[in-house]
Amino acid sequence: MKRTHLLALVLIALAVAAIVATLADAGTYVGFEQAESSPGSVVTVIGTLDLGGEMHYDAHKGLFTFYAFDKNGVRRKVVLNQPKPTDFERSEEITMKGRAHEGDFVATEILMKCPSKYEDEAQVGGEPAKASL
DSSP, rough: OOOHHHHHHHHHHHHHHHHHHHHHHHOEEEEOOOOOHHHOEEEEEEEEETTOOOEEEEETTEEEEEEEEETTTOEEEEESOOOOOGGGGOEEEEEEEEEEEEEEEEEEEEEEEOOOTTHHHHTTTOOOOOOOO
């Protein structure tokens, strides 16, 4: 077999491995209960912040805890080893990637869907409201 053919096969194998790794990481969205039924597995949960629940940030440990509801209405404590995100209380939806651990959900990363700063503009017909002098 020629070196170019061998090199081409290796590149194709690497491309296939990269695609498989990406698809395996994509996963599906689950609720807190499904996350608990597959301990140790990294899953993605979409939910909303429990505004009535306690939020606590320990700056010494770099640990932020809060309570959230998943799409099924199940409430769990979420532990995040990062500082509290800016405007966290204003988030409409939270996407949490992590795993269930001892009744809590330990998130490795979160993404927030916040209200658009352009909401007022959309209500006025797509144009910014003008201030009167």
